[in-house]
Amino acid sequence: MTDNIQGALPITARNITKTYGKVHALDDVSLDVKSGEFLTLLGPSGSGKTTLLMVLAGFTRPDQGSLKFGDQEMIRTAPHLRDVGMVFQNYALFPHMTVAGNVGYPLRLRNVPMPEISQRIEKALETVQLGGYGTRQIDQLSGGQKQRVALARSIVFEPRILLMDEPLSALDKKLRDRMQIELRHLHEKLGMTTVYVTHDQREALTMSDRIAVVNHGRIMQLATPQGLYEQPANRFVADFIGDSTFLPVERHGDQITYNGMPLKTSHPVPDAASLVLMLRPERVRLATKTTKTVNEFQATASELVYQGDSYLMYATMPDGTEISLRGAIRQGTVAALPKIGDHVTLALEPSDTVLIDGGDV
Amino acid sequence: MFGWLRKPASETQVTHGQRLWLYVFAGITMVLLVTPTLIVIPMSFSESQYLEFPPKNWSTRWYEHYFSSPEWMLATVTSLKAAFLTMLVATPIGVVAAYGLHASKVKFIRIAFVLLITPMMVPVVLVAIGAFYAYVKLGILYTLTGLVLAHTILALPLVLIVTGSALKSYDMNQELAARSLGAPRWKAFLTITLPQIRFAVVTSALLSFLTSFDEVVIAMFISGGDNPTLTRNMFNALRDQIDPTIASISTIMIVVTSIMMVLAQVFGRSKADK
Amino acid sequence: MASADIYADGLRRDERLERLKLFGLSSPAILLVLVILVIPVGWLFFVSFIGADGQFSMENYERMITRKSYFRIFITTFKISLFATALCILIGYPLAYFMSQLPNRIANLCMITVLLPFWTSLLVRTYAWLVLLQKRGLVNDWAISLGLWDEPIKMVHNMTGTLIGMVHIMLPFLILPVYSAMKQIDRDLLKAASNLGASPRRAFWTVFFPLSTPGLFAGALMVFVLCLGFFVTPAVLGGGKVIMVSMKIVSNIELFVNWGAASALGVVLLTLTVLVLWIASRFLNLENIAGGGH
Secondary structure (H helix, E strand, O other), X not given: OOOOOOOOOOEEEEEEEEEEOOEEEEEEEEEEEXXXXXEEEEOOOOOOHHHHHHHHHOOOOOOEEEEEEOOEEOOOOOHHHOOOEEEOOOOOOOOOOEHHXXXXXXXXXXXXXXXXXXXXXXXXXXXXXXXXXXXXXXXXXXXXXXXXXXXXXXXXXXXXXXXXXXXXXXXXXXXXXXXXXXXXXXXHXXXXXXXXXXXXXXXXXXXXXXXXXXXXXXXXXXXXXXXXXXXXXXXXXXXXXXXXXXXXXXXXXXEEEEOOEEOOOOOOOOOXXXXXXXXXXXXXXXXXXXXXXXXXXXXXXXXXXXXXXXXXXXXXXXXXXXXXEEEEOOOOHHHHOXXXXXXXXXXXXXXXXXXXXXXXX | OHHHHHOEOOOOOOEOOOOXXXXXXXXXXXXXXXXXXXXXXXXXXXXXXXXXXXXXXXOOHHHHHHHHOHHHHHHHXXXXXXXXXXXXXXXXXXXXXXXXXXXXXXXXXXXXXXXXXXXXXXXXXXXXXXXXXXXXXXXXXXXXXXXXXXXXXXXXXXHHHXXXXXXXXXXXXXXXXXXXXXXXXXXXXXXXXXXXXXXXXXXXXXXXXXXXXXXXXXXXXXXXXXXXXXXXXXXXXXXXXXXOHHHHHHHHHHHHHHHHHHHHHHHHOOOXXX | OOOOOHHHHHHHHHHHHHHHHHXXXXXXXXXXXXXXXXXXXXXXXXXXXXXXXXXXXXXXXXXXXXXXXXXXXXXXXXXXXXXXXXXXXXXXXXXXXXXXXXXXXXXXXXXXXXXXXXXXXXXXXXXXXXXXXXOOOHHHHHHHHHOOOOOOOOOOOOHHHHHHHHHHHHHHHHHHHHHHHHHOOXXXXXXXXXXXXXXXXXXXXXXXXXXXXXXXXXXXXXXXXXHHOOOHHHHHXXXXXXXXXHHHHHHHHHOOOOHHHHHHHHHHHHHHHHHHHHXXXXXXXXXXXXXXXX
């Protein structure tokens, strides 16, 4: 098995629609995945992300659409002829075979000669750091190990596209965090086009080259992790990624105001009927002195939560809206924090003042 | 020794002593359930013409009578042939049907399932006279083919239920995984699914065998002539006079059943099963 | 650059073909059942409307209402089925309860006593009772030696023998679904009842028993339906004195070759069976009954 997949394929999906009765699982979805890219489909359950993955794999037949891997039209091709690797949420390992039996299965299907099979199995296992595990039984493995075997099985036949359906959701947090980084390394090493499905936004932000946020069968936004985080296209994306408070703002000609107070922003203002101001908790500061350059909000500290490495504060504004802000804890920070009931001034830099489309999606 | 009686027996802290009547009752019931089946065995070794228990004199004359009788031998062979053939026909047809119904998304599944269950719900007499009527018209009365076909539809519901329930608790994602790795549906079924529902398939085969071997009413009508079944002859013998040969045949039938059940345990157990 | 619309019709065709193929897997089975069961029984339905003269007539059905003997047969069938079901419940429920309270391994051992008769041939068990219940049979001998009664009681070739035999055959059909339902009852519920102040008896009747009723109902239903159409055991143990509908059907064919009468009886029996099942399905998922038999 080569260390680098030759010619990873781009994926071109056009106008994919799938309805179940009245429900649009996928609503005219079009998507371009670049060759060798790690793209994540991110969304809540029922958003259609898994359906889209299943369409890519060939297990769900859409009502209409076109799907190309490279130049080849694949939409009507049977799943077993698509040559894509797939990792399932619950691994779907074959319990009646050993690790080597599992990993060698796709090679046997392709009539690879026996000696080469053993070689490639061992190579694949080494790639996932399970070298020598070939003779183990599946029920002897831990969750993380099963994960890796599933991975090895899906790459051993050198597919040029890899699909993953929430593969880490069954693992505990520490293991999950580590596996995220390992998967990312593996992707960089092997270079195959990868489509990854998850509902965990942190996971998506960690691993992806680009993220497609999905909801109600449609792609809400397709951008890099930074693009999504800094400039969400709409409320849903802003809400889904990170924790934010949203404040309704009004537009008066060129000016954007909150409760009559004009806002200074260095970001472009979207051309939308209704706008909201997105406040990321870690971008809101406790102002110690007033300056003309920042946006200021007057509030009363209502709750303070100590979180070890950081603190989380809730401050209530005169109109009742609650803003959350987060800050790192260093020497002396805790002592300097306001008490509950104190008046606080919250500052927001214009570069952190992001306005987004507040309409319903 | 009787301190045990004062220990609690359940979540509600009822003691064993208070439940003694239940234990006695259950014990008697279990004895009554098993005894009639087992009592046939020693009876078959009785020398006397009149069925008696315990036998005063032991002898194997009824076995000799059975094995030396051409009529009984023919009936036995017929029953065994029919049972094996039913097993060979009903099991694949039923397992494949169960898989098709399980994997299918069509609305007709429910109707198909109910239809295939009807042989179990319809009174056997009706099935019997219906088959008799049809076989006269089709010209397959008193043939082994006709017998096997009729027994097959009796066995199908059992195969469907047993296999269907095994498929329900089976993770179909494994088939998806196999297909994503390059296996067409049928190969995925054969190499991945089938080995894992082995126990259900073997049980289905066993049930099919026993259903046919034990079947009386349908055999009464459509077997005979060159192909009488063991059950048919036994039933007629029971109605006419009480021939102790039947005791020896019964014992043999019990032995055959037990052997089949042991075989099922041996071949059916997979690591995944309890 | 193909337009997406081209792949709408093709996809539709692919989907339909796949559905057909999957459904087709069950077609041999369906074909068999249609040819050997559905069509002949359907034909019998028509035959039941043909009188002795070969013309259309309702006489087969009229006979059931007018002739006393036919009416009695239905009454007998119902009586026996009801009694047998009731006895199965009375005897089977406590045994199922007993087994449900045991640790799993011992319960499985006890289950063998239920499964062994279940797997043993029907004829063998019927024959065993025929022998046991005779005038000089085991039951009489032991009863007399134990002093239960003085003279041998006639327990075979009558209603008593038939009932005993039928109950013995039907017990596993009741015990298995009831036991399975009982095993699924959450033990913590009983602890909760106790904790809230219920005496053991109260806890049983207000918590455990109601939760076991679906299984009980399924089992009782199955027993009742099976008893209605039962042939072998009543025929042998009843000795011709106890006549059930199934036996009348058989004698109509074997002795009188009266297809009209037999079919009519069969149709009525089937209708009754379907009726009972339909009433029950209002309260119960029918698939559970089918699955509960094992």
